[in-house]
Amino acid sequence: MAVAEQNPQDEDDIASELSADGHEEDGDALDTLHLQLYHAHLPKLADAGFVDWDRDTGTITRGPQFEEIEPLLRLMHDHQDELPTGWP
Numbered sequence: 001m002a003v004a005e006q007n008p009q010d011e012d013d014i015a016s017e018l019s020a021d022g023h024e025e026d027g028d029a030l031d032t033l034h035l036q037l038y039h040a041h042l043p044k045l046a047d048a049g050f051v052d053w054d055r056d057t058g059t060i061t062r063g064p065q066f067e068e069i070e071p072l073l074r075l076m077h078d079h080q081d082e083l084p085t086g087w088p
Contacts, residue, residue: 001077003062004074011037011038011042011059012058014037015033045063049064049066050065051063
């Protein structure tokens with residue numbers, strides 16, 4: 001949603017936003033979040049064309065396929081209080 005709201009985004013800002021949303025409390029969990037973001041989530045999103053990720057500058061922008069998933073992201077965001085506990 002961060003890229004949907006503001007394009008481009010800085011990868012560190014996205015990680016900080018996730019931790020501020022209460023997903024991660026302690027330092028070890030935050031380190032794990034960063035590792036997952038940089039080594040799993042962002043590469044997969046970039047490979048699918050949903051985002052363009054410049055690893056050198058740490059900039060994330062909407063990719064050529066972003067419009068394909070934006071309606072689902074907005075739906076999940078708008079109804080996040082109705083999703084099961086533990087859902088992303």
